[in-house]
Amino acid sequence: MGIYALSDLHLYKSIKDKPMDIFGPEWDNHMSKLENGCKILTDEDTLLIPGDISWAMYLKEAYEDLKFINELPGKKIISKGNHDYWWESHKKLKSFIEENNFNTISFLHNNYFPVNDIAVCGNKGYTYNSMGYVENPTESAAHDKLLYEREISRMELSLSMAGKDGFNRKIFQTHFPPFESGRLPSERIQEIFEKYQVEICIYGHLHSGSRKNIFEGKFGCTEYVFVSCEHLDFTPKLIIK
Numbered sequence: 001m002g003i004y005a006l007s008d009l010h011l012y013k014s015i016k017d018k019p020m021d022i023f024g025p026e027w028d029n030h031m032s033k034l035e036n037g038c039k040i041l042t043d044e045d046t047l048l049i050p051g052d053i054s055w056a057m058y059l060k061e062a063y064e065d066l067k068f069i070n071e072l073p074g075k076k077i078i079s080k081g082n083h084d085y086w087w088e089s090h091k092k093l094k095s096f097i098e099e100n101n102f103n104t105i106s107f108l109h110n111n112y113f114p115v116n117d118i119a120v121c122g123n124k125g126y127t128y129n130s131m132g133y134v135e136n137p138t139e140s141a142a143h144d145k146l147l148y149e150r151e152i153s154r155m156e157l158s159l160s161m162a163g164k165d166g167f168n169r170k171i172f173q174t175h176f177p178p179f180e181s182g183r184l185p186s187e188r189i190q191e192i193f194e195k196y197q198v199e200i201c202i203y204g205h206l207h208s209g210s211r212k213n214i215f216e217g218k219f220g221c222t223e224y225v226f227v228s229c230e231h232l233d234f235t236p237k238l239i240i241k
Contacts, residue, residue, distance in 0.1 A: 001042075001044040001045060001046070001116070002045045002046075002238050002239075002240065002241050003045070003046050003048065003115055003118070003120075003171065003238075003239045003240040004040075004041060004045055004046070004047045004048065004074070004236035004237060004238055004239060005047070005048040005049075005050070005173070005202045005225065005227040005236060005237050005239050006034075006037075006038075006047060006048075006049060006227055006229060006232060006234075006235070006236040006237065007049060007050045007051055007052065007081070007175065007202070007203070007204025007205070007227045007228050007229065008051065008052040008081065008204045008205065008207070008228045008229045008230075009034060009049065009052065009053055009054075009065075009069070009229060010023075010027075010030075010052055010053075010054075010055060010083070010229070011031065011053060011054045011055065011064075011065035011068060011069075012031075012054070012055045012065070013031075013064035013065050013067075013068060014054075014055075014056050014061045014062065014063065014064050014065060015054075015055040015056060015057075015061070018055045023207045023208055023230065024207075024208055024230065026230045026233075027230060030229065030230075030234060031068070033233075033234035034229070034234045035068075035072070036234075037232075037233065037234040037235030037236065038072045038073060038074075038235075038236060039073070040235065040236065041072065041073035041074040041236060042073055042074065043073055043074055044074070045073065045074040045075070046074060046075045046076070046077060046115050046120075047072070047074050047075070047076045047077070047236055048076075048077050048120060048171070048173050048202060048227075048239070049069070049076055049077070049078045049079070050079050050081070050122060050173035050174055050175050050202055050203060050204055050227070051079055051080055051081020051082070051083075051084060051124060051174075051175030051204060051205070052081030052082065052083045052084060052175065052204065052205070053065065053066075053069070053078060053081065053084055054066070054084065054086060055083065056085070056086040057085050057086060058085075058086050059086045059087075059088050059092065059093070059096055061086060062086040063100065066096075066097070066100070066102055066105060067100070067102065069102075069104075069105060070097075070102040070103070070104050070105050072104075074104065075104050075106070076104055076105050076106070077106050077108055077113050077115075077120050077122075077173070078105060078106070078107055078108065079107075079108040079109070079122040079123065079124065079173050079174070079175065080109070080124040080175065081124065081175040081204070081205065082124070082175060082176070082205070090107060090109040090110065090111070093107045093109070094107065108120065108121075108122045108158075108173065110154055110157055110158065111158065111161065112158050112159075112161055112162040112167075114165075114167065117167070117168075117169055118167070118169045118170065118171055118199075118240065119162030119165070119167035119169065119170045119171070120170075120171050120173065121155075121158035121159050121161075121162050121170055121171070121172050121173075121198075122158060122172055122173035122174055123151050123154040123155045123158060123174055124151060124154075124174065124175050124176065125151050125155075125174035125175050125176035125177075125178060125203070126144075126147045126148045126150070126151040126176055127148075127176045127177055127179065152188070152189075152192070155172070155174075155189070155192060156192060158172075159172070159192065159195075159196040159198070160196070162196075163196055168197065169199055170196060170197065170198045170199055171198070171199060171200045171201075171202070171239065171240070172193065172198045172200070172201045172202075172222075173201075173202050173203070174201065174202075174203050175203065175204055175205050176203065176205050177203050177205060177206065177213070177214070177215075178201060178203060178224075179213075179215065183213055183214070183215045184215060184219065185201075185215065185219050185220075185222070185224060190219065190220050190222070193220065193221065193222045194220055194221055194222075197221055198221065198222050199221070199222065199223065200222065200223045200224075200225060200239055200240070201222050201223070201224050201225070202224075202225045202226075202227045202239065203224070203225075203226060203227070204226065204227055204228040204229075205228065206226070206228060207228065207230065211226075211228070211231060214226040214231075225237065225239065
């Protein structure tokens with residue numbers, strides 16, 4: 001059983017007017033590429049998907065996209081991205097997948113999920129004062145800081161829950177790059193990862209030319225892995241065997 005990761009699926013089965021060539025020609029027919037790439041998975045594997053799942057605006061509109069994900073091999077742990085406007089409270093998300101028998105999907109939202117001896121933790125993240133990648137650049141600095149602090153709290157909540165339940169091994173999935181300046185991990189986030197001994201952090205969000213800003217490799221106790229779709233040729237990356 002392996003743990004894989006792939007972010008930024010940007011599915012659009014319910015939203016027909018979302019051409020993906022804005023991200024580059026490699027996105028042509030990308031849902032077929034995704035389906036083919038996911039054939040490497042088995043039903044015993046787990047796929048981590050850190051955000052930007054569907055272009056749908058409302059949960060009911062995301063039905064076809066979540067159905068597509070549910071029917072891929074393996075179990076999926078999904079967290080929120082900045083384009084996931086359909087995202088609701090955890091209670092509503094859980095009810096939706098239960099009502100529709102989407103039995104291979106779990107939503108990571110102020111919680112964690114065990115995969116054998118590993119805790120999968122996560123948040124959406126929020127890049128504050130970093131390379132211009134803010135969720136809404138027209139907002140004030142105070143508003144950006146408020147959202148950033150909220151995501152820091154959610155990060156600690158998820159990790160602390162796993163720690164209290166005795167998990168020593170932890171993977172953290174976040175949509176936004178966990179950086180504050182330059183291309184190295186944020187000092188503040190890295191302190192949290194050191195505190196909870198996070199083994200691996202996966203992230204996405206960046207496309208096209210923005211991918212020049214990625215950081216991959218070991219920093220402190222944590223291995224950082226960039227898992228955006230086109231970067232991985234629409235094929236899940238094996239994180240842990």
